[in-house]
Amino acid sequence: MSRxxxxxxxxxxxxxxxxxxxxxxxxxxVPVSGAMDQFALRAANLLAGNGQxxxxxEMTVIxxxxxxxxxxxxxxxxxxxTPTVDGRPLPRWEPAAxxxxxxxxxxxxxxxxxxxxxxxxxxxVPEVLGSRSTYVKADLGGLEGxxxxxxxxxxxxxDAGPVREAPTGFEAPSYGRRHNLRxxxxxxxxxxxxxxxxxxxxxxxxVSLDSDRVGYRLEGPRISHRTRPDIIxxxxxxxxxxxxxxxxxxxxxxxxxxxxxxxxxxxxxSTDVDRLGQALPGQTVAFEALDVEDAHRAMRGTEAxxxxxxxxxxxxxxxxxxxxxxxxxxxxxVAGRLPWTAGARSTRRLARATIGGRTYEFEVSSEGGPxxxxx
Amino acid sequence: MYESPKxxxxxxxxxxxxxxxxxxxxxxxxxxxxxxxxxxxxIRGVVDIVPTYxxxxxxxxxxxxxxxxxxxxxxxxxxxxxxxxxxxxxxxEIPALYGGEYAPDLDFVAEQAGLSVDEAVRLHSSVxxxxxxxxxxxxxxxxxxxxxxxxxxRLTTPRTVIPAGSVGIAESQTGVYPLDSPGGWQLIGRTPxxxxxxxxxxxxxxxxGDRVRFVPIAGEEEYRRIADAVSRGEYNTAPSERK
Numbered sequence: 001m002s003r004x005x006x007x008x009x010x011x012x013x014x015x016x017x018x019x020x021x022x023x024x025x026x027x028x029x030v031p032v033s034g035a036m037d038q039f040a041l042r043a044a045n046l047l048a049g050n051g052q053x054x055x056x057x058e059m060t061v062i063x064x065x066x067x068x069x070x071x072x073x074x075x076x077x078x079x080x081x082t083p084t085v086d087g088r089p090l091p092r093w094e095p096a097a098x099x100x101x102x103x104x105x106x107x108x109x110x111x112x113x114x115x116x117x118x119x120x121x122x123x124x125v126p127e128v129l130g131s132r133s134t135y136v137k138a139d140l141g142g143l144e145g146x147x148x149x150x151x152x153x154x155x156x157x158x159d160a161g162p163v164r165e166a167p168t169g170f171e172a173p174s175y176g177r178r179h180n181l182r183x184x185x186x187x188x189x190x191x192x193x194x195x196x197x198x199x200x201x202x203x204x205x206x207v208s209l210d211s212d213r214v215g216y217r218l219e220g221p222r223i224s225h226r227t228r229p230d231i232i233x234x235x236x237x238x239x240x241x242x243x244x245x246x247x248x249x250x251x252x253x254x255x256x257x258x259x260x261x262x263x264x265x266x267x268x269x270s271t272d273v274d275r276l277g278q279a280l281p282g283q284t285v286a287f288e289a290l291d292v293e294d295a296h297r298a299m300r301g302t303e304a305x306x307x308x309x310x311x312x313x314x315x316x317x318x319x320x321x322x323x324x325x326x327x328x329x330x331x332x333x334v335a336g337r338l339p340w341t342a343g344a345r346s347t348r349r350l351a352r353a354t355i356g357g358r359t360y361e362f363e364v365s366s367e368g369g370p371x372x373x374x375x
Numbered sequence: 376m377y378e379s380p381k382x383x384x385x386x387x388x389x390x391x392x393x394x395x396x397x398x399x400x401x402x403x404x405x406x407x408x409x410x411x412x413x414x415x416x417x418i419r420g421v422v423d424i425v426p427t428y429x430x431x432x433x434x435x436x437x438x439x440x441x442x443x444x445x446x447x448x449x450x451x452x453x454x455x456x457x458x459x460x461x462x463x464x465x466x467x468e469i470p471a472l473y474g475g476e477y478a479p480d481l482d483f484v485a486e487q488a489g490l491s492v493d494e495a496v497r498l499h500s501s502v503x504x505x506x507x508x509x510x511x512x513x514x515x516x517x518x519x520x521x522x523x524x525x526x527x528x529r530l531t532t533p534r535t536v537i538p539a540g541s542v543g544i545a546e547s548q549t550g551v552y553p554l555d556s557p558g559g560w561q562l563i564g565r566t567p568x569x570x571x572x573x574x575x576x577x578x579x580x581x582x583x584g585d586r587v588r589f590v591p592i593a594g595e596e597e598y599r600r601i602a603d604a605v606s607r608g609e610y611n612t613a614p615s616e617r618k
Contacts, residue, residue, distance in 0.1 A: 023422055023423040023434070024423055025513075025577075025578065026423055026425045027424070027425055027426055027509060027582070027583060028509050028513060028514060028571070028577060028578060028579035028582070029509040029510045029511060029512055029513045029514055029515050029553075029571075029579070030513045030578070031513075032423075128573050129573055129578060137512075137556075138512065138513050138554055138571075140513070140573065183386075184384050184385075184386050184387060185384075186383050186384045186385065187383035187384065187385045187391045187393075188383075232396065232397075232398055232427075232428045232429055233427055233428060233508065233510060233517070234391060234393075234425075234427040234428070234429075234430045234432060235385070235389070235391065235425035235427055235430070235431070235432025236432075237385045237386045237388065237389035237432065237434065238386070238388075239386050240385065240386070257510060257511055257512070258425060258509075258510050259425065259427055259508065259509075259510030259511065260510075264385070267384070267385050267386030267387075267389075268386065269386060269387045270386065270387055270388050292384050292387060292442050295386070295387035296387055296437045296441070298387070299387055299388075299437055299438075300437075300438070303438055
């Protein structure tokens with residue numbers, strides 16, 4: 001069951017319904033879409049007592065003015081668009097219970113670009129190909145496949161869990177005017193010479209006006225190819241930095257085509273794709289390369305924060321009560337800290353792993369000190 | 376095709392398995408075989424797979440699978456792929472009305488080819504086109520096999536709206552616009568079929584690996600009849616002689 005919650009009095013500049021995105025249909029040419037700032041979407045949902053993938057409103061630059069048609073708990077995350085209720089400031093990154101008849105508005109952009117509004121229960125629009133995300137170019141998903149218009153009514157499902165507070169010590173992100181983005185080189189970095197890679201990693205780029213949910217075009221030093229700029233079209237992940245023949249890079253984002261035919265010199269890591277979604281034309285971006293393992297470590301940090309929003313303890317492991325590193329088959333650290341001291345011999349220990357709120361106990365043997373193996 | 380696949384990182388949540396650097400039916404068949412194998416025995420952590428001309432992009436959840444695990448899983452699957460002919464590929468017949476208001480560029484394409492309009496239509500509809508991949512926009516097939524003679528450059532000024540169903544030629548490619556969109560292809564006809572429909576399972580009429588055959592429609596009346604059958608959900612795109 002669902003109920004009408006918001007009546008849109010003014011739609012704002014570009015407000016759409018988004019969730020985590022539409023997977024499984026890229027092979028038919030359907031873009032993923034979904035929230036440009038996935039972290040903000042997930043956090044907004046958890047604060048309002050929803051599952052982290054519920055549908056929210058994504059507003060851009062100036063949000064809607066909307067009247068509450070029923071009592072509802074909402075949470076606002078992402079950009080600071082100075083939210084107010086009946087003219088009074090409404091705090092961000094925490095749940096707020098609002099009464100029927102009150103009027104929400106988001107009149108002025110102070111920091112960041114995209115703000116998320118979750119409604120307790122989650123927004124009720126039909127699921128299309130497994131997602132409620134809007135893809136306006138094909139009139140797909142969301143509310144009639146389009147951005148919100150004056151007079152629209154947004155409904156939310158009735159069944160919501162208890163609201164949650166942001167975890168202790170959480171500081172709301174401040175997006176600022178300069179965005180440092182970490183990238184994994186490739187998939188086609190071999191199409192570029194060292195000078196081109198240096199241009200990407202050592203220069204500053206400016207977000208151009210030609211930037212939207214499909215991608216952000218950047219202005220700055222030209223990135224020249226060693227080979228031809230075209231490839232046989234292949235898949236395009238979010239964050240891919242494609243460089244066409246003119247040498248100016250574009251970072252592909254939520255509404256990118258499922259495939260593309262330009263070389264991709266590097267790919268912005270998922271945590272920082274969220275960050276780029278908060279950048280405004282005219283602002284500065286700079287890139288830093290890291291390897292896949294370090295990118296996964298960064299991602300685990302984001303996931304641990306999401307776990308904390310969900311009220312779950314972060315993954316941790318201890319051995320005989322001491323924090324302890326768990327390595328996967330690739331030798332990457334999954335959790336904890338190395339328990340060995342130099343020269344340690346083979347030992348058998350009791351390990352305790354707490355993952356997703358559940359605790360597992362198991363016996364481990366270690367050999368050969370740091371860098372040794374765990375069985 | 377490469378001796379063994381290349382594994383290219385594509386950020387922290389995707390990798391590209393590249394099987395070659397050519398557009399060829401053999402390499403593309405390998406892509407589709409690998410896709411089938413990976414879906415027959417699902418690999419933990421795989422979020423989506425995007426098959427293309429000569430590669431697959433695998434999107435994964437790094438909390439559930441690592442780059443190395445996926446590389447191993449693909450490397451183990453490769454030698455088990457069946458060589459030679461895959462199962463007979465599906466043929467999808469696309470009825471198309473060549474000419475009139477639906478084909479503003481047909482005369483130009485025929486003239487470029489040094490053919491009469493009838494000959495150009497016969498040539499375009501005489502080939503079974505291989506669907507190498509889907510992309511660009513929902514339901515759009517990248518078709519291979521256009522007779523060289525019909526290859527025609529794109530329009531110098533793209534049209535702002537090309538109606539859904541338009542059949543076009545651009546360089547050595549031919550294709551069908553599934554949705555109204557801007558574009559610069561030379562338009563030679565239109566099909567009354569819906570190439571993309573979210574209420575259909577799967578939503579796309581055509582999948583990578585299929586073969587597409589264009590069948591000329593006699594005239595406006597038949598076009599309407601097919602369009603009506605399509606809207607009633609009663610139109611069958613399987614070739615009649617094969618059932």
